[in-house]
Amino acid sequence: MSCIHSGRIQAFISVIALSVMAGIAFSALGLRRKRRNERILAKLPSNLEAWRRPNTIDSDDETIWKDADDILREAGLIQWPYMGEEIGSSQGIPVNTCHSQNGYSYVTPCRDVATKGPGTRHSLGRFMYLNPLKRAARTTQGTDVIVRVMAIRNHGRPQLNILRKLATGPQILLSNNHTLPILQEIHFEYISFATFPKVGESMLDVYGRIWPRNSVGDVLDMITQALEDAFSDNFLVQWHPESLRTMEVSVSKPRVFLIDFEVATSFEADCPKNERLCTGCPMGSSLIQSETYARPRIPEMNSNEPYDPFKLDVWQLGTAIEPIDNILDAMKALDSAVRLDANDVLAKLTSAIHHMPPLSLLIPFEMLEDPMDF
Structure with missing residues (x-):
């Protein structure tokens, strides 16, 4: 009986030891993650206005999104490559890939899809933006989306809440609701991102100028x-x-x-x-x-x-x-x-x-x- 009792005690002690070691390892992992998050946050703009208008050499729009790359990758998103500045800045579809069909982007039959230029398949593979709050990315399933910074701390929270009411849940099913749906929300510490379907063209040039x-x-x-x-x-x-x-x-x-x-x-x-x-x-x-x-x-x-x-x-x-x-x-x-x-x-x-x-x-x-x- 004493041997059995001793064995149970020894097993019990082993379990406790393993639990303590696991707890220490988990705490160490959590500490490393916290420090990593702090390093990322230290590089990112502290408010929406600073993200919209980066004005230092160390905070251009390409650098900002490189610093945020780990955040997006953990959410299953790979950013489109940066193509440089044209009218604003632009990204291009990943090399040797085709633009995915998500039901939101089309090319008319009167435009030759094999050629380049506005309104063609080639143009769907470019994303031009006037400020760096938005970024084109591809999901692990191969769907092209637009990622947008929605809120930093309390800045932008009311607008994010308004968007949630219209772009998720029962409201998004209404036929006269033209709000682009939210596909995913990504929360990193006090920064909130949202992803949306990538849509074909801007309506800004609807008049054909x-x-x-x-x-x-x-x-x-x-x-x-x-x-x-x-x-x-x-x-x-x-x-x-x-x-x-x-x-x-x-x-x-x-x-x-x-x-x-x-x-x-x-x-x-x-x-x-x-x-x-x-x-x-x-x-x-x-x-x-x-x-x-x-x-x-x-x-x-x-x-x-x-x-x-x-x-x-x-x-x-x-x-x-x-x-x-x-x-x-x-x-x-x-x-x-x-x-x-x-x-x-x-x-x-x-x-x-x-x-x-x-x-x-x-x-x-x-x-x-x-x-x-x-």
Whole structure:
């Protein structure tokens, strides 16, 4: 009995010893990880504004994302190679690979997919960005995505929460919700990233001033989608239809997706309409100052008086699509009492479009003046 008892004690002591050693090893691993995380954090910008506008030799956009590479790799993401500075900066698809089909990027049949240039398969393999908050990457499953820095400490948290409401869960299933869905959230200490599908083209050049040969019908279709959610440069489109190249009305219509909630404000559903008001420039983040707000401004933004932010959205979208006659003229009225809201514009615009034969919209439009001069 004593031998058995002694053996049990010895086994028990061995178990305790192993547990202690495992605990020490785990603690050592945790300490090494903590120190590694501290080293990474020390290299990364401490707020969104510093990440958006790196201004030192040691903090250019390429260096920043190299320092964040371990974070993305642990989340199963491999960054696209950096290609250098063009209009802003750009990345290119990994060498000897093809752009993956994720349902968000297409090339029209009127563009030869084997050639290079805008609107081709080759252009889908480039990602150009105006600030380093965004980065193209590929998942371990081979899907191309865009990674964006969403929040650092409390900066950007309210906007991330707004995006979660729209881009995840039941809301993302609504047919009139054009918000680009969140595929993954990545949290590293006090920094939050999110990944989104990589979408074909920016809607900023919807009017064809650079390359896409979109007709009035193409543009109106995109505008009506944008009105359902405003800012043309805050929207992406799966492809530019370019029906002026074929002079045919295509059965396939590209879907428009809303991005960038950087200065978003939300109101509860039961908030009375007369209380859904803002004052001054829409800041979103406290780090964005009024003097750096670069978008067109309406008088009420400078009056320090409360105003309807939804009419502001309509006006700023309207300044980018000026050529489309009387209905859209109401979108850019300086008098907020006269200006229509998005629902009114959408109703009037869709009614007008539905009364026009599709072939009648297969025409180019004339830019009466540059909307960016507004």
